[in-house]
Amino acid sequence: MSAESAHTTWHPGEETMHRLLRVVHGDNPTIPGLPVSYGAWMAESPLLALGTVDGHDRVWTTVLGGAAGVVRPVAAGVLGVRARSREPLMGFDPVLEALFAGQDLRDGGIARHPGGGKLVGGLAIDLETRSRVKISGRVLGGALAATDPRAGVQLAVAVEETLGNCPKYLNRKSIRSHDSSPTLVSDRLPLVPDAIDLIGRSDLFALSSRHGTVSMDTNVRGGAPGFVRILTNSEAEGVTLVYPEYSGNRLFQTLGNLQADPAVGVTFPDVETGAVLYLSGRADVVVGADAAALLPHSKLAVRVHVEAARFVRDGLPFRGTLLDPSPYNPPVHRLAHEIDGPPACSLGTTDPDGKPLAVATATLLRRSTITPTISRYTFRLGPETSTAPSRAAFAELKPWRAGQHVTLDFSAHLDRGWSHMRDHDPRSLNDDHIRSFTISSRPGGRSAVLDGAEFDITVREQGPVTAFLGRWRPGRSVDVAVLGFGDGDEIEFGTDPAGEDVVVVAAGVGITPLMAQARSASAAASGRRLKLFWSVRADDLPLAIDVLGALHEVAAVTDVFVTRTADAEPEPGIAELRELGARVHTRRIEPADVRSAGTAGRRRFHVCAPPGLTRSVLEWVGGEHVRCATFTY
Incomplete structure (x- = not known):
């Protein structure tokens, strides 16, 4: 293959990825050499990620720079790289170490790479x-x-290929130079706690891969903090990371390289503290059903098996400050074993692309508007008849229990297919339109007939799926695929009068698990063994009236905390709540409220609230039995 044709055709690894993902491409858009316009832009860029191969045939990546001028054209097709370096390279930066291997770095050195030079990606x-x-x-x-130190490291790079990339998943940050004083914390596996913490906070990493001795690819992946997940980190199981591949330009140059050669170098730079984690290992690309089983809600993921690592404190010659997150970043996808309870689609049925198969169909029957942002939707269950596995799954489907959630797939109504950019609706690019909602109506019992059974969900409009529901009008037919029923917060109300007190702390629509257990809750309340603390916004008072109006016994043991209201001017509805028997406070829940409920040492807490309130309750009643509702499903 000639050098020119190598730039315009796809290599076998890339062709494999295109076939797997059913992508049809023309010529490779990679540009031979270094266009003048790109060289001029790069001269203003403050950072350069650089990848190469060391003497042990390991791929590594580094991030250099801190100010404009880290890379600039110095001759036709040649870039000069200048990076600050205050300390000896050996044992710190594996890329610079590999590029200067064999030199006596104590007295300065000149590295020459005859035979065409040493392969790098940047x-x-x-x-x-x-x-x-x-x-x-x-x-x-x-x-x-x-x-x-101001001169630092200087490199001359002959550029063979150039390609501009889209900005979709990069969080915007300002970068400034910093005089670093690196300290090697660890160069062993498994990863030390500080390295694990860095990965958990990272919203960006750089990675390098190679196409034999022909070319290297260095790029970055961005997302919400924590989008890279740690699958294993132990001496017995090794160190394995997993991250989702979001919708991109569909060239799959990095993944194509990894299909043909799994060697990869991954680097996590912490721009706030200057810490940097260098990793080298081997990666495999996980597609379709396998990706969904590993990282639910993903159709494409990469699993990195780490073979070598260096964690360096204050190793970056720059610092950064977050300006604003990318609007394209989807929520973090958690690993299957990180999601509480069994998967909603308990039968594990997926198609070859990893899309879960429906076990039932839910037909939208009614909508009841409770507040301007909260509505109750009633669905009727029926069999999904499109495939034989779905028909069989419905026959085996068990009735839901109180507190469980239902997982619904709205993709048939909302999925608009692939597009490269979608600035008017950026989050929709990686949205599978699958959502789980706690069922707020009482179950029919273990022997209930599911064909024709009805269930309610009570939800706040927030995002494209609930906005779609909010646009529904009677007479319009809407059928939604049901993927299954999953575990939720089932509150146990004992019958022994000498048993434990039950204290529920809820916020907003977090009341839904209790609504589904209305009969048991009312029985517990009548015995004065239940105490409910419920925080609601002033705008959501109609929800509190609706729920407590149907649960008279529960209202008598409920304290409602109304936020965003003025004490001197009570909101409409507060008087009605008091008439129902509830105590109403125009303030937030405080530690003394929760600690005074029931008998210390003989009570169980159930928390159905956002993370902030949940953390507070855990602090207030530390050491006692607390069960927190999860919304990670």
Whole structure:
């Protein structure tokens, strides 16, 4: 293959990815050499991610820079790289170490790479504008200044390929130079706690892969903090990371390289503290049903098996400050074993692309508007007849229990297919339109007939799925795929009068698990063994009236905390709540409220609230039995 054709055709690994994901491409858009316009832009870029291969055939990645000028054109098709370096390279930055291998770095050194140069991949990045340009080429030589930290490392890179990349998942940050003093914390596996913490906070990492000795690809992946998940981290199981591949330009150059050669270098830079985690290992691309089983809600993921690591404190020659997150970043996808309870689709039926198969159909029958943002929707269950597995699954489907959630797939109504950018609705690019809602109506019992059974969900309009429900009008036919019923917060109300007190702390629509257990809750309340603390916004008072009006016994043991209201001017509805028997406070829930409920040491707490209130309750009643409703399903 000629050098020119290598730039315009796809190599076998890329072709494999295109076939797996049913993508049809023309010529490769990678540009031979270094266009003048790209070179000029790169000269203004403050960061350069750089990847190469060390003497042990391991791929590594680093991130250099801190100010404009880290990379700039110095000759036709040649970039000069200048990076600050205050400390000896050996044992810190594995990429620079590999590029200067064999040199006596104590007295400065000049690295020469004969035979065409040493293969590298690079990515110039400007996080403030969310722009980036990829290069692949060869380091012709380099120099290391031993006495002048401002001169640092200098490299000459002959550029063979260039490609501009989209800004979709980069969180916008300002970057500034920093005089680092690196300290090697660990170069062993498994990862130390600080390294694990860094991954859990990271919203960006750089990775490098290779296509034999022809080219290298260095790029970044961005997302919400924590989008990279740690699958294993132990001596027995090794270290394995998993991350989702979001919808992109569908060239699959990195994944194509990994299909043909799994060697990968991954680096997590912490721009706030300067810590940096260098990893090298092997990666496999997980597609379709396998991806969904590993990382639910994902159709494409990468699993990285780490073979070598370096965690360096204060290793970055720059610092950064978050300006604003990318609007394209989807919520974090958690690993299957991180999701509480069994998966909603308990029968495990998926198609080859990883899309869960329906076990039933839910037909929307009624909508009741409770507040301007909260509505109750009633659905009727019926069999899903489109496939034989779905028909069989409905025959085996068990009735839901109080407190369980139902998982519904709205993709037939909302999925608009692939597009590269979607600035008017960025989050929809990676939205599978699958949602789980706690069932707020009482179950029919273990022997209930599901064909024709009705259930309610009480939800706040928030996001495209609930907005779609909010646009529904009577007479319009809407059938939604049901993927199954999953575990939720089933509150146990004992019958022994000498048993434990039950204290429920809820916020807003977090009351739904209790609504589904109305009969048991009322019985417990009549025995004065239940206490409910419920925080609601002033706008949501009609929800409190609706729920407590149907649960008279529960109202008598309920304290409602109304937020966003003025004490001197009570909101309409507060008097009605008091007439129902509830105590009403125009303030937030406080520690003394919760601690005074029931008998200490003989009570169980159930918390159905956002993370902030949940953490507070855990602190207030530390050491006692607390069960927290999860919304990670």
